[in-house]
Amino acid sequence: MIEVNELTKRYGPKAAVSDLSFTVRPGHVTGFLGPNGAGKSTTLRMMLGLHRPTSGSVTIDGRPFADRPRGMRHVGALLDAHDVHGGRTARAHLTALTVSNRLPRRRVGEVLDEVGLGDAGGRRIGGFSLGMKQRLGIATALLGDPPVLLFDEPLNGLDPEGVKWVRGLFHRLAAEGRTVFVSSHLMSEMENTADFLVVIGRGRLIAAESLKDFAARGTRQSVSVRTPDVAVLHTVLTDEGAHVEPHTDNSLTVTGLSASRIGDLAFQNMVPVHELTPHAASLEAAFMELTADSVEYAAGDTR
């Protein structure tokens, strides 16, 4: 379990992370989501004791990470897949880590096989694709067989088969009872990866809840209605307090009323309805809506 308590990190006048509090529980994949510059990497680095918080604290299973003498056995992390010595082979890189962390050598072969790099272990890392480096970074995180795993943008650079494999791996690690915390700036990446979400924007907490609750909270459900009497139905629905957006093809997009209520109102007012389609809550829409104010650099933004 990871507990983040009133965590703040300032760089001069700029707060990269502001008063952040949330808990990441074992047995689940938790997505850590926010637009570029939201403070995700800074938070992950504070979890690992690589940055000192300006105030607040982070504990992993009750203690700061820096207090754990056998770190890799307790927390595995992938922060930057490029942060490896390109001249070394994958096997030499992992072997050096087993020696310095007093881990069994057999783990090298096990984790290389686990991430699908069994045949590439003897190749120099400098010649690896980004996807292969991500796999090596995941292998490194798994080396100490830790109960807590942190991954910063691990899906970056992976092809669709690689993304599917990572999702399967994360779900399996969580099913084994581990704490799996995965950052991304793309909701689409988290949709089939995470069970829970911690969403931040401009260093502040926006949401910490299940994916289902997040979608329901952020998105105004909409209903498409097609009718030959657009003007009458528009008036009826607006009088009921709905927000109605008319389109040129005799259809309306309605928010603020359920599809069944719209159908009843049309029937009561003898308006024929040719189509009535509720649109399921979209996670992407919820994410865009809730983080709209916290995007650091938007297109057309002159700040």
Ligand SMILES: Nc1ncnc2c1ncn2[C@@H]1O[C@H](COP(=O)(O)OP(=O)(O)OP(=O)(O)O)[C@@H](O)[C@H]1O
């Ligand atoms: N060493 C530093 N000095 C000054 N500002 C920094 C430093 N590190 C990060 N920042 C700023 O803190 C904010 C948060 O950065 P951070 O890298 O944690 O965000 P992020 O959510 O990981 O973004 P991304 O998705 O783009 O990687 C940004 O505005 C960034 O410019």
